[in-house]
Structures are given as structure tokens and as C-alpha cells.
Amino acid sequence: MEDNRKWYVITTKSRSEKKVSLGLEKLGIEHFLPLQKQLKQWKDRKKWVEIPLFNSYIFVHTTEQLRNEVFAVPGVVKYLAFRGTPCVLQPEEIERINKICKQEHEITITNRGLLTGDAVEVTEGPLKGLKGKISHKGNNAYLYIQIENLGFTASFKIERDSFKSIN
Numbered sequence: 001m002e003d004n005r006k007w008y009v010i011t012t013k014s015r016s017e018k019k020v021s022l023g024l025e026k027l028g029i030e031h032f033l034p035l036q037k038q039l040k041q042w043k044d045r046k047k048w049v050e051i052p053l054f055n056s057y058i059f060v061h062t063t064e065q066l067r068n069e070v071f072a073v074p075g076v077v078k079y080l081a082f083r084g085t086p087c088v089l090q091p092e093e094i095e096r097i098n099k100i101c102k103q104e105h106e107i108t109i110t111n112r113g114l115l116t117g118d119a120v121e122v123t124e125g126p127l128k129g130l131k132g133k134i135s136h137k138g139n140n141a142y143l144y145i146q147i148e149n150l151g152f153t154a155s156f157k158i159e160r161d162s163f164k165s166i167n
Helices: 017-027 067-072 091-102
Strands: 006-012 035-041 046-052 057-062 076-079 108-110 119-122 131-137 140-147 152-158 163-165
Touching: 006 017, 006 091, 017 057, 017 067, 057 067, 067 076, 091 140, 091 152
Parallel strands: none
Antiparallel strands: 006 057, 006 076, 035 046, 108 152, 119 131, 119 163, 131 140, 140 152
């Protein structure tokens, strides 16, 4: 039997991503909520918390016929669409986002596209095989990974000896 499911992007109410994820799980809808660990500072303590990598976005893996099932979950707003067509991510993009979430450094998400720099490929560590652009700030190197169908770029600090140029 052919698997005709695609990865769609749904938007949620503000700060409802984890609740929507639980609701989708209860309905048995395959989904992916990318999370990152971030150190939060309060007056009396610091604590590592998991926050969504993309505010108000969750990725659902479903068929065209079953897409409307997600609206049974409170907090789901709509499907992300460009020019009236639902945004569909390729499996490789979901894999790329998953790898980004697994790395240890804090991640910054922007929607300004790639910054100018050299094209590189990560040669070691959990991000091995990822390709992106490199930028430098002071003595630190940062890798920028484009998530094309969302129009976002993820950036994070990377060790200078863990990538190679792919010009």
C-alpha cells in the first residue's frame, strides 16, 4: 500500500504548542514538535527548559483526506499556506530540523534567509552530513541551516574543526 502522507505545517494559538502536541498524540495523529533546551534566568534561580524551536508551528504527517482531523484539537488555528496552497515539507527537511534540535548549543531562528558566507558540510558529531553556510562573529563560527519551505534559518555555534568547505 502506497504511503501518500505528507508533512504539513499547522499553526497554533500562542504558547499552545505543547498542549496541541498532547492533543494530537491522544488522537493518534503523527506529528513533530521540534523543541530546544534553553537556560532561563529567574530572580532566584536558573533552569533548563524545553521550548518550541518555531513559535506556534507543529508539523503533522497525514494525508490530504485526513488533514481536517487536526482541528478537533483545541489550540489548532490553521494550516500554514503560501498563495493558498498548504505548506508541505520534504522528509529531508524534517530530518534536518530533527538534527538541529539534537545539537547542544542554543539555537537562534530567523526568517531573513541565509547570510552570505561559505557553503560547508558538517564532518563530525550529531550534525554530520548537514550542509549550510558559515558566518563568523569574533572568534566563533556559526552554521546557518536553511529550512526552505518555511522560510526560516537556524543558526548555532559550531567548532571550527567540525566542518569542511564544499565550494
